[in-house]
Amino acid sequence: xxxxxxxxxxxxxxxxxxxxxxxxxxxxxxxxxxxxxxxxxxxxxxxxxxxxxxxxxxxxxxxxxxxxxxxxxxxxxxxxxxxxxxxxxxxxxxxxxxxxxxxxxxxxxxxxxxxxxxxxxxxxxxxxxxxxxxxxxxxxxxxxxxxxxxxxxxxxxxxxxxxxxxxxxxxxxxxxxxxxxxxxxxxxxxxxxxxxxxxxxxxxxxxxxxxxxxxxxxxxxxxxxxx
Amino acid sequence: xxxxxxxxxxxxxxxxxxxxxxxxxxxxxxxxxxxxxxxxxxxxxxxxxxxxxxxxxxxxxxxxxxxxxxxxxxxxxxxxxxxxxxxxxxxxxxxxxxxxxxxxxxxxxxxxxxxxxxxxxxxxxxxxxxxxxxxxxxxxxxxxxxxxxxxxxxxxxxxxxxxxxxxxxxxxxxxxxxxxxxxxxxxxxxxxxxxxxxxxxxxxxxxxxxxxxxxxxxxxxxxxxxxxxxxxxxxxxxxxxxxxxxxxxxxxxxxxxxxxxxxxxxxxxxxxxxxxxxxxxxxxxxxxxxxxxxxxxxxxxxxxxxxxxxxxxxxxxxxxxxxxxxxxxxxxxxxxxxxxxxxxxxxxxxxxxxxxxxxxxxxxxxxxxxxxxxxxxxxxxxxxxxxxxxxxxxxxxxxxxxxxxxxxxxxxxxxxxxxxxxxxxxxxxxxxxxxxxxxxxxxxxxxxxxxxxxxxxxxxxxxxxxxxxxxxxxxxxxxxxxxxxxxxxxxxxxxxxxxxxxxxxxxxxxxxxxxxxxxxxxxxxxxxxxxxxxxxxxxxxxxxxxxxxxxxxxxxxxxxxxxxxxxxxxxxxxxxxxxxxxxxxxxxxxxxxxxxxxxxxxxxxxxxxxxxxxxxxxxxxxxxxxxxxxxxxxxxxxxxxxxxxxxxxxxxxxxxxxxxxxxxxxxxxxxxxxxxxxxxxxxxxxxxxxxxxxxxxxxxxxxxxxxxxxxxxxxxxxxxxxxxxxxxxxxxxxxxxxxxxxxxxxxxxxxxxxxxxxxxxxxxxxxxxxxx
Numbered sequence: 001x002x003x004x005x006x007x008x009x010x011x012x013x014x015x016x017x018x019x020x021x022x023x024x025x026x027x028x029x030x031x032x033x034x035x036x037x038x039x040x041x042x043x044x045x046x047x048x049x050x051x052x053x054x055x056x057x058x059x060x061x062x063x064x065x066x067x068x069x070x071x072x073x074x075x076x077x078x079x080x081x082x083x084x085x086x087x088x089x090x091x092x093x094x095x096x097x098x099x100x101x102x103x104x105x106x107x108x109x110x111x112x113x114x115x116x117x118x119x120x121x122x123x124x125x126x127x128x129x130x131x132x133x134x135x136x137x138x139x140x141x142x143x144x145x146x147x148x149x150x151x152x153x154x155x156x157x158x159x160x161x162x163x164x165x166x167x168x169x170x171x172x173x174x175x176x177x178x179x180x181x182x183x184x185x186x187x188x189x190x191x192x193x194x195x196x197x198x199x200x201x202x203x204x205x206x207x208x209x210x211x212x213x214x215x216x217x218x219x220x221x222x223x224x225x226x227x
Numbered sequence: 228x229x230x231x232x233x234x235x236x237x238x239x240x241x242x243x244x245x246x247x248x249x250x251x252x253x254x255x256x257x258x259x260x261x262x263x264x265x266x267x268x269x270x271x272x273x274x275x276x277x278x279x280x281x282x283x284x285x286x287x288x289x290x291x292x293x294x295x296x297x298x299x300x301x302x303x304x305x306x307x308x309x310x311x312x313x314x315x316x317x318x319x320x321x322x323x324x325x326x327x328x329x330x331x332x333x334x335x336x337x338x339x340x341x342x343x344x345x346x347x348x349x350x351x352x353x354x355x356x357x358x359x360x361x362x363x364x365x366x367x368x369x370x371x372x373x374x375x376x377x378x379x380x381x382x383x384x385x386x387x388x389x390x391x392x393x394x395x396x397x398x399x400x401x402x403x404x405x406x407x408x409x410x411x412x413x414x415x416x417x418x419x420x421x422x423x424x425x426x427x428x429x430x431x432x433x434x435x436x437x438x439x440x441x442x443x444x445x446x447x448x449x450x451x452x453x454x455x456x457x458x459x460x461x462x463x464x465x466x467x468x469x470x471x472x473x474x475x476x477x478x479x480x481x482x483x484x485x486x487x488x489x490x491x492x493x494x495x496x497x498x499x500x501x502x503x504x505x506x507x508x509x510x511x512x513x514x515x516x517x518x519x520x521x522x523x524x525x526x527x528x529x530x531x532x533x534x535x536x537x538x539x540x541x542x543x544x545x546x547x548x549x550x551x552x553x554x555x556x557x558x559x560x561x562x563x564x565x566x567x568x569x570x571x572x573x574x575x576x577x578x579x580x581x582x583x584x585x586x587x588x589x590x591x592x593x594x595x596x597x598x599x600x601x602x603x604x605x606x607x608x609x610x611x612x613x614x615x616x617x618x619x620x621x622x623x624x625x626x627x628x629x630x631x632x633x634x635x636x637x638x639x640x641x642x643x644x645x646x647x648x649x650x651x652x653x654x655x656x657x658x659x660x661x662x663x664x665x666x667x668x669x670x671x672x673x674x675x676x677x678x679x680x681x682x683x684x685x686x687x688x689x690x691x692x693x694x695x696x697x698x699x700x701x702x703x704x705x706x707x708x709x710x711x712x713x714x715x716x717x718x719x720x721x722x723x724x725x726x727x728x729x730x731x732x733x734x735x736x737x738x739x740x741x742x743x744x745x746x747x748x749x750x751x752x753x754x755x756x757x758x759x760x761x762x763x764x765x766x767x768x769x770x771x772x773x774x775x776x777x778x779x780x781x782x783x784x785x786x787x788x789x790x791x792x793x794x795x796x797x798x799x800x801x802x803x804x805x806x807x808x809x810x811x812x813x814x815x816x817x818x819x820x821x822x823x824x825x826x827x828x829x830x831x832x833x834x835x836x837x838x839x840x841x842x843x844x845x846x847x848x849x850x851x852x853x854x855x856x857x858x859x860x861x862x863x864x865x866x867x868x869x870x871x872x873x874x875x876x877x878x879x880x881x882x883x884x885x886x887x888x889x890x891x892x893x894x895x896x897x898x899x900x901x902x903x904x905x906x907x908x909x910x911x912x913x914x915x916x917x918x919x920x921x922x923x924x925x926x927x928x929x930x931x932x933x934x935x936x937x938x939x940x941x942x943x944x945x946x947x948x949x950x951x952x953x954x955x956x957x958x959x960x961x962x963x964x965x966x967x968x969x970x971x972x973x974x975x976x977x978x979x980x981x982x983x984x985x986x987x988x989x990x991x992x993x994x995x996x997x998x999x
Contacts, residue, residue: 076988091904099621100632104621111627
C-alpha cells in the first residue's frame, strides 16, 4: 500500500508574464518504509515539492494523500495537528528552538500535544543518536552535527509515518554526513518509516531505495540508483 | 551604490515593515517629548499671562527709597520699566468703600490699569474713577468730586477718565480712585504708602540683579520683595515651595526623557539584534568591526532623519488635539489661547532627545553586531532569537510548552526585559505621577464650589437684616439660575458633653441642603431639612468629636433650647472663628429658636449679568457684592491649568497605548523566523497565540509590578513635596488611579497581541524556514 500519493501537483508563482512554474504536473507514489532521494539542480523545484508534500505550502493544483488522507482538504488547525503527529521535518539549517534543551527539542512535537513524552522512547532516541550526555544542553552549545542529530530526534519522536528531510547534511562535513544518514536509515528501518530526502550528495543518493529527479519543475523517476 | 554604506538604504528599502516599526518607535518617543515639553511650555506661558492679567506685570517692589535712588535703579540696563505706585488709606464715597491709589502711567499700565475713556490724570487734582462708580453715582468725565480722607482733609478731584473693571472692586461693592504720582504724594506724609515697582528685561537673572541693587544702595532685606509667583513661573524663584515645584518638574522631566529613551533604545535594540546573522554575513564578506559599527550608526541616523520630523509633527498635532479637545469641553471658561501654537522649546527637546538617544542607543547594538562571528553567521549555527543568547531552557514542567516558551522569550534576555518591561513601567509611573498635578491643581487653584454665588446681597453690617420680600422680588428677575439665603445668629453661649462653647446658628434653604448632601459624613439631612435637628461640622484633628444624637444646649435671648445633632459634615462654606461651633438648621427651626425671619444674606447664581437690576432693589444700607468677574477669573485660571494637566494625562495615556501596541508588534515581527519553524514542526495558530500572549503578559505584568511600586513611591514623594508641604494634606495611595492604569495597560497588551498573531497565522512557513 502506498503511504504517499502525489497527484498532478502544479505550483506557479506570480501571474501573467512574470509567472514562474516551479512544479509541472508532478505525480508519483511512495510505498510504506521506502527511502526516497530527490535530486536535482538548485532551483529545479525540489524544495517546493518537499514543502507541498509536508503541507507547508499549498499547490496551485493537484493533491497529496498521506496514508489515505488528503492533506489540503484539512483546515489549518487540523492540518497542523496532522503534520505534528504524522510528518517529521529535518531542515538543512537544523531550525532547533533555541530556548529548549536537547531533550525538550526532541520532545517538542509531543509537548505541543500537551502530552507527557514517553520517557523510555526519548531515552532510546537519545541513545540511538548518542546524545545522552548532551540532553540538558541548549542548541547553541552543540556542534552542527549534534544539532542535526537533535533535529532527527525531533522528527522521530512522534513515530511519524513520513520523514521529510531537506538537505539534512548540507551543513555537515563528510563524517557527520555519513553518521546522520546511517542514523536516519537505521531509525526508519527500526520504526518502519518512509523517508523522502533532498540531497546533492551522490553517495547519499546511492544508498536510497529509489531516486527521483526534479528538473525544471518536471519529475522523473530514476528508479533504483543507476549510476 | 558608491560605498558599502549605501547598503543601509538598500536594506531599509527591502525591509520596509521592520523599518517602519523602528521609525514609529522613535517617532512615538519624539512625539511624547515634544508634546509634553511643548504643553509644559505653553502651560507656563498661559499661567504667566493669567498671573500678569490678575496681579500685574512686575518682578519686584522696593520701599523706602528716595527719588534719586529710584532714578538710578530705573536707569539700569537690566531694568525694562519701573515706576512708583502709591496706596492711600481707604475711605468712602456716598456710603461705598473707596480704594485710593496713584502712580506713574507706565507702571500703572503694567499693573493692568487700562484707561478705557478719557485721559490719565496729569496733575494732583485730577483722577480716574472706575466705570461702575461713574454709572452708580451719576458722574461724568470732567465732573469734580469731593473726597474726605480719614484725617478729615477734603480734596477735590476732576475726573479725567475711567478705567476697566477690577473683580476685586466689584466683589466688595467698592470703588477705586486712581491719582497721578503728584496726586498721591499731595496727600501728605502718613496718609499713603509708596512703592517702587520694577520689571526687568527678559533673560536677566533677577535675584542677582536685586542683590546688586541692594548692595549698591545699601537696602535692607525687608525693603525689597519679589513677585514670588511670577518669578516662580519664570523659573527664577528661590522660594522654598517653588524650589519643591522645580524638583517635581525636574523629576517629571527626567521621567519623560527616560520614557522616550527606553522606547527608542528597546526598539533599536530589537531591530539590530534580530539581524545578527546579517551582520555576521557582512563580516564574512570582509566588513571590519569598525565598518559594522559605522553601518549601525548610519542606520540610526537615517532612522532619526525620518522619525524625528514625523515625531515633531505628531507631537504638535497631539498637543493641538489635546488643547482642542479640552477647549471644546470647557470652551466658555478657557482663557484665550491660540490653538495652533508652536512651542519651540518642545520641538528643540524632541529633536535633541530623539537624536541623542538614537545615537546612544545604537552604540551597544553596534558593538554587539560587530562581535558576531562570520562563521557562526553563515553556517546557521547561531541563535535565531533576536534577543541574544538563551542561557536557560524553558520550564516545560511548570507550564505548557507554548506558555513556557513565551515566558522564556521574555525572561531569557535581561536587557530586553529591562527595556520593554521598563518602558511599560515608565508609562505607568508617568501616568500615576502626573495625576498628582490634578490634586495640586485642586489645592492650589480652588475650583469654584457649586455654592459659589455670582451676586450677593448683604447688609452693610451684621445688624442690617434683609426682608423676605426682597428675596421674592429678586426671584422675579430674568436670568436667575438659583436664589438662596441664610439667616445667622452669632455668639450663642452653648453647652454639650464636649463642654462649654460658642455657637453660630445658620439657616439653610433647599438649594443649600442639596449641596450639603455631598459633605455629609454621617446622619441624615432630612431630619434637619424637615425636622428640628441640626448639622455640625466635623472638627479637624479630632479635637471635637461629634456624634449623631449629641445634644447641644443653646442659651438664646428667648430662653434655653436643646437641639440634637442629626448629621456631621466634612466641610462647610464657613470659617469658624475662635473654635465656634457652626450649627446649620432649617429656616423653620431657626425661626422657632430665635424668633427671627429676616435674612442676613441673599445669594444669586445667574446666567447673565443682572447686577444692575438687582441693584435697583436694594437700599443704601445694603451692599451688592458682584463676584461674576471674580468667578470668571477663578474659572479661567482653574481651567487654564486643567487643560494642561488633563492634556498631559491624555498625551501620556495615548503614548503609553501606542508604545505597548508597537512594542508587542515589534517583538513579534522580530521573532517571525522562530515562529515559522515552530509552525513547521507542528505548533498550531492557537498555541502560537498563547505563546505570544504569555510573552506579552510577562512584559506587562513585570512592568506593572515595577511601575506600580515605583509609581506609588514617586507619587508619594511628589505629593508630599508639593501638596503636604504647602497644604498639610496627607498622602493617600492613589489605588483607583493605579488600578485603572494597570488594567488599561494589561487590556492594551492583550489587545495588541491580536494583530501580530493573525500575521503569524497568515505567514508563509516556507519562506521563513528557507530563510534559515
